[in-house]
Amino acid sequence: MTPLSADSVEALFTRSDGQYLFARWGRPIVPVIFGVEPPSVATLKGAIEALCVLTGHKMAETDPELGANLMIFFCRDWSELPEVPNLDRLIPDLDHLIARLTEAQANQYRIFRFDEAGAVRACFSLIRMDQHLSDVPAETLALNQMVQAMLLWSDTAFAQASPLAMASGNAVLRPDIADLMRAAYDPVLPAHAQDASHALRLAARLGRTQ
Incomplete structure (x- = not known):
């Protein structure tokens, strides 16, 4: 090509x-995934591992500042997100964001946080499994989501x-x-x-x- x-x-x-x-990313990636079964967690982590091999970036067991710095939340409806403990502390104005996503009928949204040098220090990926995403094979969904979390596109x-x-x-x-x-x-x-x-x-x- x-x-x-x-x-x-x-x-x-x-x-x-x-x-x-x-x-x-300016630091090793520490992923944690909520709202899916263990096989899907393994698929998602496998995708990020593959992209780290591709790019030469690193993963780690824990982030000294945040514990986990790539947090991926799956839900069936945006209204489920406020039920996630402490999510409103990680994402300011969560209720306002949910209203915007619901109005736009969005099925995904990513929030990046940056360090003093401007490099990515954290990413919060929100994914609503609507009919379209539910029809996508798990491996395809995992790779697509991880590609979009690896860089600020x-x-x-x-x-x-x-x-x-x-x-x-x-x-x-x-x-x-x-x-x-x-x-x-x-x-x-x-x-x-x-x-x-x-x-x-x-x-x-x-x-x-x-």
Whole structure:
């Protein structure tokens, strides 16, 4: 597959308000998953492990500050979230957020927290298993969710095209997105960027990996 162009890379990190904003994790990822059965937990953790291998990032057993820093909450209806103990402490204005998600009929939402350098320090992923997501195979759902938690993508990044592709009947990460994620975690590059010239640096590394 042809590497992504610099313009395509820039678009993946340019938000709907026109701001370029890139961030990757600045600490080992410690996932915890609520609302699914153990086999699904294993599938989700397997997906994040695979992406950490791809990018060279690390996982850990515990985060010294937060305990767990990638928290994934599954529910059938947004109204279930206030029942999760202490979730309102992690997510300010939780009731207002739930009202917005319900009105928009959204089925997923991610909240990122950042450290002093702008790198990701935590991610809270909220997933409502509506009919559409319920029809998605567990492995596909897990990989898609973990891809979107690994980087601060644009809010419109995958509106037109999924980061996944089908291979022999199985969902896999698109090769061009895999190359981009690998480049995004290159330690030579910053963990946070707000200047679109950063996309040129990413794209240049994609060219060298082909």
